[in-house]
Amino acid sequence: MSRQAKKPRFIKPPNRLKAKVGLGGIDERLLDKAQTYIKTVEINFKPTAKQLLDDAIANFKKIASAKTQNDKNNAQNNLANSIMQIKANAGMFGYQLMGEIAASALHFIENCANVNQDALNVIDVHIKSMQLILANNLKGDGGQEGYALVKELEKACSRYYKKYPED
Amino acid sequence: MPYDLSTAKILIVDDMVPMLTLTKSILSIFGFKHLYTAQGADEAIKILIDKDPDLVITDWMMKPKNGLEFTREIRKNPKSPNPFVPVVMMTGFSSKLRVEEARDCGITEFLVKPFTSRDLFSRISQIIEKPRQFVDTGEFFGPDRRRKRINDYDGPQKRDADSKDVAPTNKSAVDILRKLRDEAKNLSD
Numbered sequence: 324m325s326r327q328a329k330k331p332r333f334i335k336p337p338n339r340l341k342a343k344v345g346l347g348g349i350d351e352r353l354l355d356k357a358q359t360y361i362k363t364v365e366i367n368f369k370p371t372a373k374q375l376l377d378d379a380i381a382n383f384k385k386i387a388s389a390k391t392q393n394d395k396n397n398a399q400n401n402l403a404n405s406i407m408q409i410k411a412n413a414g415m416f417g418y419q420l421m422g423e424i425a426a427s428a429l430h431f432i433e434n435c436a437n438v439n440q441d442a443l444n445v446i447d448v449h450i451k452s453m454q455l456i457l458a459n460n461l462k463g464d465g466g467q468e469g470y471a472l473v474k475e476l477e478k479a480c481s482r483y484y485k486k487y488p489e490d
Numbered sequence: 491m492p493y494d495l496s497t498a499k500i501l502i503v504d505d506m507v508p509m510l511t512l513t514k515s516i517l518s519i520f521g522f523k524h525l526y527t528a529q530g531a532d533e534a535i536k537i538l539i540d541k542d543p544d545l546v547i548t549d550w551m552m553k554p555k556n557g558l559e560f561t562r563e564i565r566k567n568p569k570s571p572n573p574f575v576p577v578v579m580m581t582g583f584s585s586k587l588r589v590e591e592a593r594d595c596g597i598t599e600f601l602v603k604p605f606t607s608r609d610l611f612s613r614i615s616q617i618i619e620k621p622r623q624f625v626d627t628g629e630f631f632g633p634d635r636r637r638k639r640i641n642d643y644d645g646p647q648k649r650d651a652d653s654k655d656v657a658p659t660n661k662s663a664v665d666i667l668r669k670l671r672d673e674a675k676n677l678s679d
Contacts, residue, residue, distance in 0.1 A: 329628040336574035338621045340544045340614075344493035349520060349611055355605035357519040364515070366508045404551055411582025412509055414604030422604055425582075433585060444677050452670045461663050468667035475674040482677065 361415065368416035372409065372457050379405040379450055386438055395438065402446075403432045409453065420465040421456045423473045426451055431480045441486065445479050452476070493618070495521040502527050503534040503560065504549040504580070509603075513547065513580075515605055520614075527627065529580035535563060542571040547601075550581035550592065558595040559580070565596040565631050573631070574624055576617045580605070596632025598622060609670055 382405060385398035406429045414422030428449035435442050452472065455461075465472065496541055500522055504510040514525050526541055528534035530552060536664065538546070546564065549612055554556040565573050576598040581588070584602045599613040622633035 332626045333634070334574075334624040334626065336621075336624055338618070339572075341618050341621070342497055343498045343544060344618060345491075347492045348615070350492050353520055354607050354611060357611075360515060360519055361512065361562065364512060366511060368508055371506060371508055390633045407582040408506070408551060409582075411580075411603035412506060415512060416508065419604075429582070431583075431675055441677075448670070448674050448677060451673070455666055455670065458664060459666055461666070465663070465667055468664050468671075472667045472671045472674070475671045476638060479674045479677040 364396060364416070366416055368412065368418065369457065370434075372418065372421070375376060375405050375409045375412075376384070376450070376453055376457065379409070383443070383446060383450060387443055399435075399438055403429060406432060406449075417462040418456065419463055420461060420469040420473070421453050423464070423469075424452050424456070424476060427473060427476045427480065428453075429488075431483075435483075436489070437487075439487070441483055445483050448479065449476060493521075496523045498522060498545065499524040499526070499543040499590070500545045500547060501534060501537055501543040502547045503529075503531065503539065503552070503557070505552040506527050506549070509549065509580075513610075514608060517547075519607075520611060524617060531560035531563070535567070535569075538564065538575075539569055539571060543575065545576050545578070545614065547578045547580060550579055550583065558592060558597075558646070561592075561595045561597050561632075576621070576633075578613050593632075593635045594630070596630075598633045 341483045379402055382402035386395055386402060389395035389398055406425050410422055410425035410429050412422075413419070413425060428446060431442075431445060431449070438446075456465075461469075465471070499515060500512060502513050502517070504513065504527075510527050510529065514527055517525055524541075524543075526537050526543065528537055531548075532555065534546075534548070535637060537543075548557040548560055552560075555563075561577050561579070564570050564575060564577060567573075576597065578599045578601050579592050579597040580601045580603055581592070582603045583589075589600050599616060601609060601613050624632065625634045
């Protein structure tokens with residue numbers, strides 16, 4: 324497996340997993356059982372979420388106070404990573420609404436080329452929403468009110484893009 | 491007849507213990523018996539060399555070494571017992587650029603978090619039934635990245651399907667959510 328560019332060589336590796344598990348599939352009931360487990364698992368996600376939100380807030384502040392574009396870019400990248408972790412994990416541990424807000428924030432942060440004050444305001448309201456959800460232990464997707472909040476946050480992002488089309 | 495998952499070996503890597511525990515438990519419910527866990531890439535490499543798993547499921551965002559670096563090591567480290575081992579990358583990232591970045595590091599399947607039990611099993615099933623051939627160009631060594639994906643999901647929306655499981659929002663919760671919504675409404679005008 325030389326690392327110099329060369330004519331592509333295609334290899335069909337042995338399918339070890341297939342050789343072990345054989346034919347068939349999985350009993351649907353096991354998939355349902357696993358899904359029920361995900362929905363009812365008693366793993367306390369709050370401390371992890373709190374830590375991730377604290378990291379997000381610290382990076383948010385770093386963006387706001389960055390002296391150079393490089394510092395700003397680094398903080399924005401770190402903020403995206405913290406928010407991504409919230410998006411990834413919150414929904415797995417019963418905080419679906421928080422996960423959806425994090426998803427909206429992540430999409431915005433990843434697509435925002437130049438974080439100005441208006442962009443900071445958009446990010447801020449996302450973070451504040453997640454903080455309040457966690458502080459009040461609002462699990463689930465928040466029903467119609469939760470849906471309306473996520474839609475409003477997404478609209479705020481859209482208004483920003485309309486105002487700053489170069490972003 | 492269902493798969494016999496009892497002899498397959500899986501290595502799960504995630505630095506977030508709740509997620510590591512959850513993933514291991516889901517796989518255990520599926521019927522996997524040989525499950526090894528690591529909270530970081532360095533520990534995972536040691537287990538990889540020692541146990542030679544049939545499948546690796548790893549998180550992307552880990553410190554000090556992330557899931558992409560770990561995958562590169564699996565593919566290129568001469569000590570790696572099986573550079574062809576399938577790697578499922580779990581992550582909250584879902585943009586096309588991120589997926590391509592992961593593919594370029596040699597991952598086999600991409601699993602966006604949050605995921606359902608069916609999402610996870612479908613990746614495993616894909617690896618079992620439709621394995622990717624490997625390609626070695628010198629610059630890249632890993633699963634062939636050219637598999638076409640059909641992405642025309644038109645099934646029920648998650649929120650509708652899950653609505654009966656939603657925790658009832660009490661009055662104070664409703665007030666909080668409305669207040670936040672109003673705040674969002676006034677942004678970027």
